[in-house]
Amino acid sequence: MFSGDPENEGTAVYSAEEVGLAEQETVEPRGFTVERAAEVIRNLPPEVPHSSAVRIVRGTLEAAGIDVADLATSTRARESKLNSEIELSQGRIQELNDNTEEVIRSYELEIRKAREARDLGISEEERKISEARVGLEDVEKVRDFFALSEGEHATTGELPGEDDTQVIERTDEDDTEILRRPGPLSEGYLGENRDR
Numbered sequence: 123m124f125s126g127d128p129e130n131e132g133t134a135v136y137s138a139e140e141v142g143l144a145e146q147e148t149v150e151p152r153g154f155t156v157e158r159a160a161e162v163i164r165n166l167p168p169e170v171p172h173s174s175a176v177r178i179v180r181g182t183l184e185a186a187g188i189d190v191a192d193l194a195t196s197t198r199a200r201e202s203k204l205n206s207e208i209e210l211s212q213g214r215i216q217e218l219n220d221n222t223e224e225v226i227r228s229y230e231l232e233i234r235k236a237r238e239a240r241d242l243g244i245s246e247e248e249r250k251i252s253e254a255r256v257g258l259e260d261v262e263k264v265r266d267f268f269a270l271s272e273g274e275h276a277t278t279g280e281l282p283g284e285d286d287t288q289v290i291e292r293t294d295e296d297d298t299e300i301l302r303r304p305g306p307l308s309e310g311y312l313g314e315n316r317d318r
Contacts, residue, residue, distance in 0.1 A: 154188050156200045 159179075166175045180190055265272070 154183070154186070154193075156193070156197050159193060 162179060163175075166179075170178070183190060183193070264270070
């Protein structure tokens, strides 16, 4: 093929292979697609001026029975299809993002609830620990006050399954007598009053 650069007076010769057109493409004009046209354009030698490249490719397409106007229609249809695919994919991406965010929000709510339940449980157990420590302090006070050691037990003995209440037995006899004034129902009350 011959191509001339209007700005340069020289003439350059390019083969069909150099331009990127294979014989098969010229034999099967109906199989020529937008993608093939783009491939042909990409395979043009970089030193070929644009205007010359357009003339070469246009002439080759016409020689193969391919109307450039049909190619223009094909590019519009392909562009519309590709734009639809892009919009569909973008819609799916948005849906995936929305669904994922919804799942994440749901998990975050569950995590928050679990943390609140944990904190509430820990707070309750810490309250019980605090009360038990106060109880231990009371135990120590009683032991210190009565000079009891941890091993001393002045109890009647603990039976399994009974509560932890300890009964302190009397260890020495008390000689204290309770003196009461006799009341109206006491023995000898009437007699004593009669004597008066």
